[in-house]
Amino acid sequence: MSLLRILGQDQPRRIIQNALENNSVSHAYLFYGPESIGKKLTAIEFAKALNCVVSGPVDNCGECPSCRKIDQAIHPDFFLLEPKKSSPAGRNAIINVDEIRELQKKLAYLPYEAKTKVAILDGAETMNPQAANTLLKTLEEPPSSTILILISSSPYQLLPTIISRCQGVKFHLLSTDAVRQILQQSTFAETDGFSEKEMDLRTLRSRGRISRALEEDIEATRHYREEILKLLEQASFKRMDLIFNWTRQWAKKSDGVQSVLDEMLHLLRDLAVIKCQGKNTEILNRDILDRLKPLAAQKSTKTLIAMFDSALKTKSALTANANLQLSLDHMLIQFCEAA
Numbered sequence: 001m002s003l004l005r006i007l008g009q010d011q012p013r014r015i016i017q018n019a020l021e022n023n024s025v026s027h028a029y030l031f032y033g034p035e036s037i038g039k040k041l042t043a044i045e046f047a048k049a050l051n052c053v054v055s056g057p058v059d060n061c062g063e064c065p066s067c068r069k070i071d072q073a074i075h076p077d078f079f080l081l082e083p084k085k086s087s088p089a090g091r092n093a094i095i096n097v098d099e100i101r102e103l104q105k106k107l108a109y110l111p112y113e114a115k116t117k118v119a120i121l122d123g124a125e126t127m128n129p130q131a132a133n134t135l136l137k138t139l140e141e142p143p144s145s146t147i148l149i150l151i152s153s154s155p156y157q158l159l160p161t162i163i164s165r166c167q168g169v170k171f172h173l174l175s176t177d178a179v180r181q182i183l184q185q186s187t188f189a190e191t192d193g194f195s196e197k198e199m200d201l202r203t204l205r206s207r208g209r210i211s212r213a214l215e216e217d218i219e220a221t222r223h224y225r226e227e228i229l230k231l232l233e234q235a236s237f238k239r240m241d242l243i244f245n246w247t248r249q250w251a252k253k254s255d256g257v258q259s260v261l262d263e264m265l266h267l268l269r270d271l272a273v274i275k276c277q278g279k280n281t282e283i284l285n286r287d288i289l290d291r292l293k294p295l296a297a298q299k300s301t302k303t304l305i306a307m308f309d310s311a312l313k314t315k316s317a318l319t320a321n322a323n324l325q326l327s328l329d330h331m332l333i334q335f336c337e338a339a
């Protein structure tokens, strides 16, 4: 293994490789971008390269004692902080000031066995103000032989003074090819059970995130995607019975409604792409293209846009706690009007 293990994030990988090769590694980095696209993996591979006794400091071997200890998070000079809940019933997980102070104490000593100490703060935006201000002191006067890597999917929540002291490295959503490659090469136990067809579907639907590709309940997705398609096919004032059955059913399970509306929006988007003769590669649900084409032919572009608009407004109203059943009813009546 090596830095080449970082798939689909060529730009961040090149920035790190250049810094290692030119001996110009910064004291502090901010890895930012959406969740589940490889920021933490990259930070760990970076830490391994800095300390690898075989291939370091330009790359890592993944096999030497240092690489192994970092992989297992038992290296005495490697620290990984992640947000924790203050109690099992607590609402939000945070990185608190005590953890930052503890880290500062550990960073004050010379490395035990590493060339460079590495501290990774995953979910850095969850530091409360006290923790962030305490960390700021470390960023202002960085200890020698130490590198801090802050990771955040919401960097705008960090103090500007923290951001300005870190070298920013932007991570992008993964391409479909990269997701597939990662699933094929991954050591995740789940991927063993995936057939080629399922792997295709998961890759297509991942929208660039590995967690989504791995964790999606494909059977449930197939089921409610089919339900939505029937609803889109049949939405009309003559079939109000179907419509009200559907809303009654979903009004009972408020938890999954946002996912169903997302699904609906993606299907409507795909229908509009087909309508406009877009490329097949732009269609997210292209595994059911045969099912989508006749439906796209049945609807006008204006109808599809009106439906999309209505579903989007419903999704945002539900985020603001609107009445679930009334909102869904209202959306489907608008579908009937548009049809």
Ligand SMILES: [Zn+2]
Binding pocket: 051, 052, 053, 054, 055, 060, 061, 062, 063, 064, 065, 066, 067, 068
């Ligand atoms: Zn190594």
